[in-house]
Amino acid sequence: MPDCRSTTVKPVFHPALVNGPCGDPAVYVDFLFEKRAVLFDLGDIRTLPVRKILRLSDVFVSHAHMDHFFGFDWLLRLCLGRDLGIRLFGPAGFLDQVEHKLSAYTWNLVGGYSTDFSFEVSEVLTETLGRRASFRCHTAFRREGETEFPIENRRLLDELNLAVEFVILDHATPCLAFALREKRHLNVWKNRLVELGLAPGSWVRDLKHALLTGQHEDTPVRALMRDGARLREAVYRLGELAPSLVHVSEGQKVAYVTDAVYHEANAARMVALAAGADQFFIEAVFGDELNERAARKYHLTARQAGTIARRAGVKFPTPFHFSPVYQGQEEALEREFRHAFLTGGRK
Structure with a gap:
């Protein structure tokens, strides 16, 4: 029988510039199949729909120059009074810097709120060490639970099937660049579902989870079968069902670089971070005629960024x-x- 299975990869991450190429830096990344999104930089985010901002689980700020951190107050304004954590x-x-932002406001009435919005804030001290503290509405956003934590493999997030990595760049101040990576992409062939008489449902998510966590091939998979x-x-064995139903491929990668001078050490870090990325957002502030400026x-010129x-x-x-x-x-x-x-880069 001919193999008519499609291996077309449906992207899990959907990134987009919030303000176009000329506005404040911010890239919003929506997650397919999840009520979740992440944001690279906190420039002006007032054009984002409120529903999108409320999906944010994590925000990665390159540095606190105003055009990269201006949106913090709007994020706080929208989330305050909601039972959320970012x-x-x-x-x-x-x-x-976050503490100073929060302490600029008067919080004498928030102790009576029914919700307890919170920030968990982490700063990168070196490639191997970070510091973390929390700020909660019910304690008037006082700095709490401060602790240092180790950083392994330059990863700020390391979840079951995604990681966020960073490098530290030179912008006359430490500036972070980021890469969001799907560790493996699992694509379920819809035509094979039909051929096997199976119906989609939450069991497909359980099947993927079993594969990602490396469960034994004899693990039972409780699928939904059409019966008229x-x-x-x-009930199937994982090793019986998965090979004919799921295609495993290299995961998606989105990289983000902004605000860095061009020298070889910086360039090498950017190249290593972004290597093989599917989508790469990189600053291109000036034309080559203004390379001295x-x-x-x-900052980078367009020619340097393209190179x-x-x-x-x-x-x-x-x-x-x-x-x-x-x-x-x-x-x-x-x-x-x-x-x-x-x-x-050849002229």
């Missing part, structure tokens, strides 16, 4: 964080970036 990550000094107009339970301001994207072997690069001096000339920066990406 994890924030930033560079050294980030705990103090009704559904009934059918870019160096003074510790880094090429060295990293990314699939779909997106330049952003264009300087206001290029308002109305955005296409010129795009062309310079694309030329460098395709040629390796």
Whole structure:
């Protein structure tokens, strides 16, 4: 019988620039199949629908220059009074910066709130050490439970099937760049479900979880089988069902780099972080004709950014964080970036 199974990968991560290439830096990443999203940088996020902001589980802040941290107050304003918790990550000094933001407000009435919104805030001290504390509504957002924690493999998150990694870049201050990675992509062939007489349902999620956690091939899988107009339970062995139903492939990767001067040490860190990324968001602040200005301001030119994207072997690069001096000339920066990406920076 011919093999008609499709191996088309349906992306799990759906990233998008919040403010386009010229506005405050922020990339919102929605998760397929989950009521969850993450955000890279906290620039102006007022254009994001409230429902999207309330999906956020984690926010990764590169550094606390105003255009990257301006949205903190709006995030706080929308989440206050809700029973939510958000994890924030930033560079050294980030705990103090969040604490100062929160202490600028008067919290004398929040102890009576029925909900206890909280931030868990982590700052990266070195590639192997971090510091963490919490700030809760019911305690007037006092800094609590401060502790240091080890960082392994430069990972800020390390969950069952995703990881968020970082590097520390030079922007005349420590600046973090991030990569969100799906460890493995599990694609269930819908046509095989039909051929086997199976119906979709929560059991498919359980099947994927069993594979991700490396359960034994004899593990029972309780699937839903179509029986005429009704559904009934059918029990399979994991090793019997999974090979004919699930395609396992390399997971998706989204990388984010902004605010870094061009020198080889910085470039090497960016390349290592973004290597092989499916989608790569990288700043391209100035054109090559302003490369000296870019160096003074510790930013990348479009040519430098395109060259880094090429060295990293990314699939779909997106330049952003264009300087206001290029308002109305955005296409010129795009062309310079694309030329460098395709040629390796040759003029």
